[in-house]
Amino acid sequence: MTKKILSLAALAAIMACKSSQTTEAPITPKTPEAPAVVEASAKEELIPSDPSVVQGTLSNGMKYYLKNNGKPADKVELRLVVNAGSILEDDDQQGLAHFMEHMNFNGTKNFKKNELVDYLQGIGVKFGAHLNAYTGFDETVYILPIPSDDPEKLEKGFQIIEDWAFNALLTDEEINKERGVVLEELRTRLDAENRMMQNYLPKVLYKSKYSKRLPIGKKEILENFHPDAIRRFHKDWYRPELMSVIAVGDVDIATLEAKVKSHFGSYPASKNPRKREVFSTQNHDETFIAIEADKEATFNQIQLMYKAVGTAKPEVTLADARHSLVDGLFSQMINNRLGELRNSANPPFVYGYSFYGGTWVRNKEAYQSIAMATEGKQLEALKALVEENERVKRFGFQKGELARAKTAMMAQLDKMYENRDKQESKRLIQPYIDNFLEGEAMPSVEWAVNFSKKEIPTITLEDVNGLIEGYLSDKNRVVIIKGKEKTVTKQQVTDLLNSVKTDTSIKAYQDETVQESLFTALPTKGSITKETKNEKLGITTLTLSNGATVKYKKTDFKNDEIVFQAQSYGGTSLISDKDYLAANLALRGVTEAGIAGLNKNDLKKFLTGKIANVRPYVSSLSEKMTGSSTPKDLETLFQLIHLNFTAINKDQEAFNSYTTKQKGFMGNLLANPQYFFMNEMSKFRYGKSPRFTGFPTVEDYDKTNYELAYKIFKERFANAGDFSFYFVGNIDEAKLKEYSELYLASLPANNSREEYKDLGFRPLSGKHEKLVNKGNDPKSQVSIIYTGETKYDAYEALYFKALSEILGIKMTEKLREEAAGVYSPRVRGSITESAYDSFNLTISFGCGPENVNSLKAIANQEVANIIANGPTEKDLNKAKEAFLLARKEGLEKNKFWLQKIADSDFDKKDINKIFEYNDAVNKLTTKDIQNVAKKYLSKGAITGILMPENTK
Incomplete structure (x- = not known):
C-alpha cells in the first residue's frame, strides 16, 4: 500500500508548481513544527487559514480538521494521518511502519480479521480503489471514504479510524499471516529500477538514515521479525500528539466535531513519550556521479540534482506566498523552453523538465532537471539540460516569456476561482495533511486567488531571473544516468559540466512572436x-x-x-x-x-x-x-x-x-519482463x-x-x-x-454515410496455455482469460459485470487474505459491442514462481464454485452496493454523461434507458450470476504464465 505521489511544496491553493518525484513514499519537504507567529513587518504577516475549515486540538494532543463540502452528496472523506513513517524504525524494524499499516486492516478491537473490508464492501466501499492507505518515510496516511446519508454508516466510519489509531490487535497469528502479503508487495518491486536505485541512493541521500529506510523494508526482517518489534513500533509512534483526523464532506461541522471528540477525546496523552526526531542529509562539496546500467532497464533516464545547502522551512508568510508565485513562473518558463527543445526537429531527449521542490528528505529541497533519452544519447540529453540552465543563468528570461507565464497562471487562477464551490471532497484534503505534518499554510481559494492576482503583476524579470543563482552550485550536486548499458563515463560527465560553464557558443534565447489569430478569415457560416x-x-x-x-x-x-x-x-x-x-x-x-x-x-x-x-x-x-x-x-x-x-x-x-x-x-x-509477457500473450x-x-x-x-x-x-x-x-x-x-x-456547420461535408467493417478476424478463445520465460528476479505473473464471441444483451452484460465484481472480491479474499500469496489480484470483465460482440474476463496476479500452480488452482476453484453454486447473497449485495454508489456519483460528473450519450449513439441504443440501471441492479439475483458464469466460463480459459528464465 505504499504510494507514489507528486508532492506540491507550494501554497496549497496557488498554482505555482513545485512538483517532485519519489519512488517509495510521499515527499514532505517541510519540518512539522508549527511556525512561530511573526509580526515584524508586512512581508512577515502570516497567510490566513481558510475560515471554513474548523481546526482543533483535543486535550490529549490529537489534532483535527473539519470542512463541510457537498460534492459529492451524501459522502464524507475521512483520513487518519500519523506523523510517523519508516524513518523512525529501529534497525530491527525495517519495513514495519508499512507492515503496521497492513495490520490495521487485519484485526482491530471492533473489527476482527476480514470484518473491516467485509463491512465496507457491503456499503459499496471497495478495498484498494476507495479504502486504502500509504506509508512514507515520515508519515502514514489512512484513507476512508464513507457514505454519510446514514447515521449508522457515519458512526462506523469514525469507529474504523479510531481503531486504526489506537485499537490494532496485532496478534501473533495475524502478523505471521500477513508476512506473505507484504513479501509479495516487496516482490513487485524487484526490477531494474529498484536494483539501480539501491546503487545511487547513498549519493542522493548522502550520509542519511533515509537511504537505509525505504518504506518497503528488508526481506530478511519481514520474514523473521518477532511480533514484539511491530508492537513496539505501534506503542512508540501511534500516539495522540502524532496524529490528526481529517473529515471533509456532506455532513455539518457540529456533527463531525462531536464524532471526533467522542471517538478520540477519551484516550490519554502520552507519558514519557519517545522523542520524534527529525532527520536530514549531509551536504557534500564534490559532485556525485552515478552511472547505472541494467539489462532490464526500460528507459534511459538522466537526473541532474542541485540540493539546497540549508534546511527547508514551511511556507507561512506573505513573503513565502509571493516567492511561491515567482518560483511557479520560473518553472513554467524553463519548462516551456525544454518543451520547445522536445518538439524540435532533432530533439535531444524524449522529454525533459525542471523544477525546484522536495526530495525524499522532509526538510531538504533541490533544483532538479530530468530527462528521458534515446539509447546511446544520454550525454546529449544531459548537455541539453545543463545548457538550458546555463542559458537562463547568463541571459535570464525574456519579457515575452514572462508575460505568457503570467497569463497562463492567471487563467489557472480564474479556473480555480470559478470552481471553488464545486471541488470534490477528496481533492480538498492535501493542504490539511500538509499543515499538520509540515506546518504549511492552508488559505482559502478566495484568499489565494486574490493575493496571487494582486502580486503577479508586480513580479519582475529580475525577481524570476535571480532564482537560478541560488539553485545552481558545484556543491551538493548529483548526476544520475540510468539505462540498459553504460554508454557514458564519469569523466565525460565531469568534462561536460565543466565545459558548459565556459562555452561561448551558448546564446540568449530568441523569443519569437506568433500570429494573434488562428484564422486569416472566418469560415462561411452554416445554419x-x-x-x-x-x-x-x-x-x-x-x-x-x-x-x-x-x-x-x-x-x-x-x-x-x-x-x-x-x-x-x-x-x-x-x-x-x-x-x-x-x-x-x-x-x-x-x-x-x-x-x-x-x-x-x-x-x-x-x-x-x-x-x-x-x-x-x-x-x-x-x-x-x-x-x-x-x-x-x-x-x-x-x-x-x-x-x-x-x-x-x-x-x-x-x-x-x-x-x-x-x-x-x-x-x-x-x-522489461512484464512488457515482454504482455507482448507474447498478444502474439499468442x-x-x-x-x-x-x-x-x-x-x-x-x-x-x-x-x-x-x-x-x-x-x-x-x-x-x-x-x-x-x-x-x-x-x-x-x-x-x-x-x-x-x-x-x-461550415465544415466540408457530403451526403455519404459510412459504417465500420467487420474484418472477420477472431482472436484465440477456448482453453489454451502459454508459458513465457523472461527475467531473473523470482517473480511470476499469471493471467487467466475467458474470452470469445457472443451476442450482446444489455441485461446479460450487467450480469457479467457483476460476475467480474464478485470474482474480484473472492480473489482478494482467497489469494491475498487466506493464502497470503499475492499482493493485488485483479479481475476485469465485460461484454462489449464492437464490429462483433464479445466477452472478456481476465483474472491476473503476480506471485512467487513456486506458488504459481497452487494459486492458479485456487483461482480456478473459485470460478468453478460460482459455476456450480452461484455466488452468495452477501457477495452479490457487495457488488450491487458498489454499482449503485458508482452510478450515483457518476450522474454528477460531466465525463460520465458525455460517454453515455456518445456511446448510446455509437451503439445505436436508447439513452433514455439510463435511469433503468438502478432498478436492473437491484433486481440482480444469484441465479443471474450463476447462469452467465455457466455460459461464459465453462469452456475453459487462456492461461498465460510468466516465469523467470531457466525455469520450467
Whole structure:
C-alpha cells in the first residue's frame, strides 16, 4: 500500500508548481513544527487559514480538521494521518511502519480479521480503489471514504479510524499471516529500477538514515521479525500528539466535531513519550556521479540534482506566498523552453523538465532537471539540460516569456476561482495533511486567488531571473544516468559540466512572436436546420446544414468545465490490410505537425491563457476527437475543432521528431519482463490477424509511411456531415449554437454515410496455455482469460459485470487474505459491442514462481464454485452496493454523461434507458450470476504464465 505521489511544496491553493518525484513514499519537504507567529513587518504577516475549515486540538494532543463540502452528496472523506513513517524504525524494524499499516486492516478491537473490508464492501466501499492507505518515510496516511446519508454508516466510519489509531490487535497469528502479503508487495518491486536505485541512493541521500529506510523494508526482517518489534513500533509512534483526523464532506461541522471528540477525546496523552526526531542529509562539496546500467532497464533516464545547502522551512508568510508565485513562473518558463527543445526537429531527449521542490528528505529541497533519452544519447540529453540552465543563468528570461507565464497562471487562477464551490471532497484534503505534518499554510481559494492576482503583476524579470543563482552550485550536486548499458563515463560527465560553464557558443534565447489569430478569415457560416429536446434527460440535439449533428447537455456539476467528443463510423476498418500495416504507427503522429501553419510550439504560445484542447485520432472502428475547455474559452475549443478537420499541417520534419521520441520511448520496453509477457500473450491471442503488429520496434518506426498516413487521416476527417458532436458542462446555449453554425456547420461535408467493417478476424478463445520465460528476479505473473464471441444483451452484460465484481472480491479474499500469496489480484470483465460482440474476463496476479500452480488452482476453484453454486447473497449485495454508489456519483460528473450519450449513439441504443440501471441492479439475483458464469466460463480459459528464465 505504499504510494507514489507528486508532492506540491507550494501554497496549497496557488498554482505555482513545485512538483517532485519519489519512488517509495510521499515527499514532505517541510519540518512539522508549527511556525512561530511573526509580526515584524508586512512581508512577515502570516497567510490566513481558510475560515471554513474548523481546526482543533483535543486535550490529549490529537489534532483535527473539519470542512463541510457537498460534492459529492451524501459522502464524507475521512483520513487518519500519523506523523510517523519508516524513518523512525529501529534497525530491527525495517519495513514495519508499512507492515503496521497492513495490520490495521487485519484485526482491530471492533473489527476482527476480514470484518473491516467485509463491512465496507457491503456499503459499496471497495478495498484498494476507495479504502486504502500509504506509508512514507515520515508519515502514514489512512484513507476512508464513507457514505454519510446514514447515521449508522457515519458512526462506523469514525469507529474504523479510531481503531486504526489506537485499537490494532496485532496478534501473533495475524502478523505471521500477513508476512506473505507484504513479501509479495516487496516482490513487485524487484526490477531494474529498484536494483539501480539501491546503487545511487547513498549519493542522493548522502550520509542519511533515509537511504537505509525505504518504506518497503528488508526481506530478511519481514520474514523473521518477532511480533514484539511491530508492537513496539505501534506503542512508540501511534500516539495522540502524532496524529490528526481529517473529515471533509456532506455532513455539518457540529456533527463531525462531536464524532471526533467522542471517538478520540477519551484516550490519554502520552507519558514519557519517545522523542520524534527529525532527520536530514549531509551536504557534500564534490559532485556525485552515478552511472547505472541494467539489462532490464526500460528507459534511459538522466537526473541532474542541485540540493539546497540549508534546511527547508514551511511556507507561512506573505513573503513565502509571493516567492511561491515567482518560483511557479520560473518553472513554467524553463519548462516551456525544454518543451520547445522536445518538439524540435532533432530533439535531444524524449522529454525533459525542471523544477525546484522536495526530495525524499522532509526538510531538504533541490533544483532538479530530468530527462528521458534515446539509447546511446544520454550525454546529449544531459548537455541539453545543463545548457538550458546555463542559458537562463547568463541571459535570464525574456519579457515575452514572462508575460505568457503570467497569463497562463492567471487563467489557472480564474479556473480555480470559478470552481471553488464545486471541488470534490477528496481533492480538498492535501493542504490539511500538509499543515499538520509540515506546518504549511492552508488559505482559502478566495484568499489565494486574490493575493496571487494582486502580486503577479508586480513580479519582475529580475525577481524570476535571480532564482537560478541560488539553485545552481558545484556543491551538493548529483548526476544520475540510468539505462540498459553504460554508454557514458564519469569523466565525460565531469568534462561536460565543466565545459558548459565556459562555452561561448551558448546564446540568449530568441523569443519569437506568433500570429494573434488562428484564422486569416472566418469560415462561411452554416445554419441549424432542426432542434429537438429530450426534456427528461436535458439533452438538446441540433441538426446542422452540412448534415452533422450536435448534442449537448447543460449541467452545473462544475462551473469551469465543458467536455467534448466527436465521432464518426469507419476508422481503420475501412482501409486495406496493406495500408494499415504501412501507416498505423504514422497515424498516431500526424497531429504532431500542428494546425493552421502553427507548429506545436507556436500553437502552445498562441493558446497561452486559454484553457482549451482538442485531440483527433483514428481508431479501429471510428475517427474521433476529444477535448475540453472552460466556458470562457468555448469559442477557442470550436476553432480548434474546425482546424483539426480542415488545417492539419503536413510536416515531415515534425513527424521525424515524433518518431525519434517514440523510438526512444519504446526502444527498450521489451527488456522489461512484464512488457515482454504482455507482448507474447498478444502474439499468442492475436498473432494470426493480418493486422497484428505487437509492440512497435525501432525498425517499425523507420518503415512507417507518413505520406500514406497523412492521406488516410485527411480522408477520415473529410466528411464532417458524417460526424456527431457532443458537449456536456456549464454551457451558454446561445453561444454554443452560434459557434456550431460558424465553426461546425461550415465544415466540408457530403451526403455519404459510412459504417465500420467487420474484418472477420477472431482472436484465440477456448482453453489454451502459454508459458513465457523472461527475467531473473523470482517473480511470476499469471493471467487467466475467458474470452470469445457472443451476442450482446444489455441485461446479460450487467450480469457479467457483476460476475467480474464478485470474482474480484473472492480473489482478494482467497489469494491475498487466506493464502497470503499475492499482493493485488485483479479481475476485469465485460461484454462489449464492437464490429462483433464479445466477452472478456481476465483474472491476473503476480506471485512467487513456486506458488504459481497452487494459486492458479485456487483461482480456478473459485470460478468453478460460482459455476456450480452461484455466488452468495452477501457477495452479490457487495457488488450491487458498489454499482449503485458508482452510478450515483457518476450522474454528477460531466465525463460520465458525455460517454453515455456518445456511446448510446455509437451503439445505436436508447439513452433514455439510463435511469433503468438502478432498478436492473437491484433486481440482480444469484441465479443471474450463476447462469452467465455457466455460459461464459465453462469452456475453459487462456492461461498465460510468466516465469523467470531457466525455469520450467
